[in-house]
Amino acid sequence: MQIKAICTDIDGTLLNGDRVLSPRLLQAIARLPKDFPIILASSRMPDAMRHLQQDMGRLGEPLICYNGGFVIHDSYQEVLDDVAIGLDHCEALVKIAKGTQVHVSLYQGEEWYEPAFDYWAEREASNTRVDPTIQPADQVLAMWKARRKGAHKVMCMGPAEEIDFFFQNAQQHLGEDLHLYRSKDTYIEIAPKSISKASALQLLLARKYDIAMDEVMAFGDNYNDIEMLQAVGMGVAVGNARAEVKAISDRVTLSNKEDGVAVMIEEVLLG
Structure with a gap:
């Protein structure tokens, strides 16, 4: 199998324990050809990913943002895919959080809105090294209504017991249309059910590269990486990945704190 591209998750996978790209990883990436695609795929917004591209010397390459809901190619100022949560669902999620300690963050394209800092x-x-725009949720939703826009991501943060309540309520009423993903016991990341990192990667490869899915090595650690790891030629779980992620992966490398991604790049692509 010839690997022609890398697609990798960021948090818990690519970043080390200090939440940065390690020197060993940067050295491994620097040894790859400049035309070898390194595609970041994350629930993050674009600006929370670009500074990592810059550190790698890869600024301008495609980004799979919001778990696949917003796929962009900065070099061509091109939006390749744009799938958002409908405004009615956004309003319902904000309503469920009212009267609780759950903090609702709203994301659309290049914008991140918070009710308070x-x-x-x-x-x-x-x-993420990005600063939000402070604006009440009802004002943001009214602005989006006028523009006929929705959210690429809704993120809910709060005490674990409050997040439990929110998750059960939202899953019961909106779970058929939305994917609610608990990245931590205090976080819920919400996206349209129709998108995934796998579907975004497939679209990106078809539009921008002469590369097949089975020619990609992908890295991940959590539930939202499973489809991607299963769809590529070599799916690699980092050592700190959830057991379910390791179970479906072709390979398991060292943890993110032990340079697991760099180790696999060195072994498979630079050995």
């Missing part, structure tokens, strides 16, 4: 917003800004 509280503990949760500050934490996310620190993790």
